[in-house]
Amino acid sequence: MKFSILVPAYNEEQSIASCLNSLIVLPDNKEIIVIDDASTDLTVQTIERFLNRGIILVRRERNGGRAAALNSGLQRSTGDIVVTTDADTVVPPNWLQRFESYFKQQGVVAVGGAYQARNKEKPLANAVSILDQILNGMFKKSVIPNKLSGVNSAIHRSTLLNSGGFNESSWWNEDSELGWKLKEIGKVMYDPDNMVNTTYPDTWTDIWKRKFYWGYAMGLKFKKQVPYNIRLWLRPLLFMALFMSLLAFWVTIPCGINVYLVPGSIFFILLSTLTVFFIPLGMIVMLRNGDREFFKTLSLLAILPVFREFAYTYGMYWGFCNGHREMIKSTWKDELHCRGTKDREKNISV
Incomplete structure (x- = not known):
């Protein structure tokens, strides 16, 4: 072979x-x-x-x-x-x-x-x-x-x-x-x-760019042909449920605890799924990998899942609504190379 x-x-x-x-x-x-x-x-x-x-x-x-x-x-x-x-x-x-x-x-x-x-x-x-x-x-x-x-x-x-x-x-x-x-x-x-x-990617901007355009590409696929695959819908639906439950929680706060308790509970359960859920699993992976920056990385795991899923879902929305490849930008890697080139040129000039 x-x-x-x-x-x-x-x-x-x-x-x-x-x-x-x-x-x-x-x-x-x-x-x-x-x-x-x-x-x-x-x-x-x-x-x-x-x-x-x-x-x-x-x-x-x-x-x-x-x-x-x-x-x-x-x-x-x-x-x-x-x-x-x-x-x-x-x-x-x-x-x-x-x-x-x-x-x-x-x-x-x-x-x-x-x-x-x-x-x-x-x-x-x-x-x-x-x-x-x-x-x-x-x-x-x-x-x-x-x-x-x-x-x-x-x-x-x-x-x-x-x-x-x-x-x-x-x-x-x-x-x-x-x-x-x-x-x-x-x-x-x-x-x-x-x-x-x-x-x-090692910056928040590059992480956003990577997930946004992956989502945008998926949105283009959804616009061309809606696939009947529950796993393709799982991530956007989960995040939309998180967003809608948060919105419902804010709107119903003036109505009292009996009203806002249900959407509030749904929001915090979904939020825990995207944050707290990853922390113990992340600990297992880091212990297995022997990571040194244990606590610094662990704290980021409480933020990154929501940040990435928001970028991905937002990208899917724009890809589905716009449906144009003209929105193509350079990849985060291209910008990384560009920054590296500028840094080298700066060092040479110094």
């Missing part, structure tokens, strides 16, 4: 070397295809230093986004299994072996893996990572309808080609779109123990 590892890259000069160093030491039954999506920094020059170590470089003349870059790599691939990851991600030594064990099972067409913060020294990044580990690891994505993620997934190449490859019009959620499509073809599995380390 041969693996084709696709790594889309756009302005990743600071992180891609670590990614490639973790990939080239994997077993020999692989090819590593890095797709430069018209970077404007030194990404290509960094990749070129690895060309004599088995790296294949595909260069795109125009920036087309992640899905377009992946399709360019898919056309060049020759493996039985296509594996996707990001240029700011480091993979474990047994990464491909874990994928291979699943594809030996009958009917499996795709396998998704887990991810955690590579920059866990940043409290916000670590807190967001822990939330993802709770939802993706402890619950094995049972409350999330898609088992694939762009940073850590493997798909049968023939199945991927027959299904049309990566959807270039499915902006911000081409991995979810692919996962839903592949579920109609065969088994899509999830391995919570196949963990990669990737860069997480």
Whole structure:
């Protein structure tokens, strides 16, 4: 079984070397295809230093986004299994072996893996990572309808080609779109123990941006075709119930305790579900990970769930109401790279 590892890259000069160093030491039954999506920094020059170590470089003349870059790599691939990851991600030594064990099972067409913060020294990044580990690891994505993620997934190449490859019009959620499509073809599995380390947002603005546009992309899907999947509705309905119960509580306060007690109780129960519920689970994850910033991260877990779900639900609302891709903005990673470039230029000038 041969693996084709696709790594889309756009302005990743600071992180891609670590990614490639973790990939080239994997077993020999692989090819590593890095797709430069018209970077404007030194990404290509960094990749070129690895060309004599088995790296294949595909260069795109125009920036087309992640899905377009992946399709360019898919056309060049020759493996039985296509594996996707990001240029700011480091993979474990047994990464491909874990994928291979699943594809030996009958009917499996795709396998998704887990991810955690590579920059866990940043409290916000670590807190967001822990939330993802709770939802993706402890619950094995049972409350999330898609088992694939762009940073850590493997798909049968023939199945991927027959299904049309990566959807270039499915902006911000081409991995979810692919996962839903592949579920109609065969088994899509999830391995919570196949963990990669990737860069997480470490500012409130970047966290908001990430969740808002994920929600916006989901809203676009809902506008195009309302899916009959209770797990797709679970998160927005839960947050809407939280918001409506709070509104009802405020409105009925003048009417006395007999009236506002019911909406108030519903609000505090739902709020506890999104906050207090995550704290003991977060403690378990942090103890298992051996986190040092224990109490600082724990305090953030009381705020982050509500903040993220508000951004996600608000994004869904605007995606559904507007239904335009013109609202596309640069990703939080693009802004992170831009800030890093400005910092380096400032240091040079000093």
